[in-house]
Each structure stands twice: as C-alpha cells, then as structure tokens.
Amino acid sequence: MYLFILSLFFLSACSMEQDKPKSYEAKGQYWQAHINPEVELINGKRKFTITFHYLGSIVDINQTKKIVFAQGTRLGTEVVNVFDSTHKEESIKAEELYGIITEDLQNKKTTEFKVDYYFMEDADTDTFEAIEEDRMNIQILWERNNSEFNDVINIQ
Numbered sequence: 001m002y003l004f005i006l007s008l009f010f011l012s013a014c015s016m017e018q019d020k021p022k023s024y025e026a027k028g029q030y031w032q033a034h035i036n037p038e039v040e041l042i043n044g045k046r047k048f049t050i051t052f053h054y055l056g057s058i059v060d061i062n063q064t065k066k067i068v069f070a071q072g073t074r075l076g077t078e079v080v081n082v083f084d085s086t087h088k089e090e091s092i093k094a095e096e097l098y099g100i101i102t103e104d105l106q107n108k109k110t111t112e113f114k115v116d117y118y119f120m121e122d123a124d125t126d127t128f129e130a131i132e133e134d135r136m137n138i139q140i141l142w143e144r145n146n147s148e149f150n151d152v153i154n155i156q
Contacts, residue, residue, distance in 0.1 A: 024131060028151040030055055031140050035155065037128060039119045046119040048127065052140070054111035060144060064105050067142040069113070073130035075120040082113060131155060 024035040032053045039046050052069060054061055067082040084105040101115070120127050130136070138153040 024155045026153045026155045028153040030151045033138050033153050042116060047116040048119050050115050050117060052113045058111055061108050061111055062106050063144045065143045069115050070139045071117055071136055073127060073136050074134055075122060075130050078117050080115050
C-alpha cells in the first residue's frame with residue numbers, strides 16, 4: 001500500500017513538472033530575448049517578463065535616445081517604449097498610446113532591459129500556448145545619433 005501511494009505521488013509530481021511552461025530564448029541580429037515563463041501578479045495584473053540583451057556595445061546604448069520593444073502573438077500585441085530620461089517631452093506624447101519606461105540611458109551600465117508585459121488569455125489559450133502553437137514576434141526599434149535601427153526576433 002505504501003509503495004502504491006508513493007508511486008502515485010511520484011507520477012503526480014512528474015505531471016505537474018510537465019505543465020510548467022518552458023522558458024523561451026531567441027536571438028536577432030542585434031538583440032537577444034529571453035522569456036521568463038513565470039507569471040506574476042504586478043499591481044493587480046498578471047504579467048510576465050522578457051529580458052532583452054543588446055549584443056553590441058554599452059556605448060551604443062548610452063547614445064540611444066529611444067528604444068521600442070513590441071511583442072505580439074495571435075492573442076494581441078503590446079508595445080513598451082524606453083526613453084532616455086533627457087527626452088521627457090517625447091515620452092509624454094507617447095504615454096497615451098503605449099507603455100512607457102523612462103531610464104537614464106546615457107549612464108546605463110549594462111545592455112540588459114527587463115520589460116513586463118500583460119499575460120494574455122482567451123477562452124482557448126494563453127500567451128505561452130500561443131508561442132508553442134505558433135510563435136511570438138518581437139520587433140525592436142531604436143534611435144541613436146539621428147539614425148533608426150530595427151531588429152526582428154521570432155520565438156517558437
């Protein structure tokens with residue numbers, strides 16, 4: 001009897017392990033993206049985090065005026081703008097439409113950005129299932145020295 005209960009516990013633990021979403025990672029030409037599969041409650045909203053790493057020099061980031069991180073699945077799209085703190089007038093204009101992060105890019109010491117996105121769900125699927133069944137498309141646009149750059153990352 002004891003062995004039977006122990007084996008049921010083991011099988012139950014294995015099935016719970018399989019239900020946990022895997023982490024996702026992909027690389028574009030200039031950026032790398034890592035999706036943390038943990039969903040957290042932040043200010044009453046379910047969110048997940050994508051960590052972006054710029055593959056170039058920190059000097060490039062320090063000369064950047066604005067970065068736009070957009071992610072989308074078949075459930076929807078979300079855009080977050082990161083403005084250098086010296087460009088507040090532009091961030092105020094965009095604040096009505098998109099998520100805003102103001103950061104001191106000129107003095108930033110790392111090429112890493114952590115961006116929280118809403119965890120989307122409908123009756124049939126959620127964000128992570130949408131990635132598994134199709135993909136997540138990530139578009140990154142940034143402005144540096146009066147030039148615009150972009151990168152596309154597809155996570156499957």
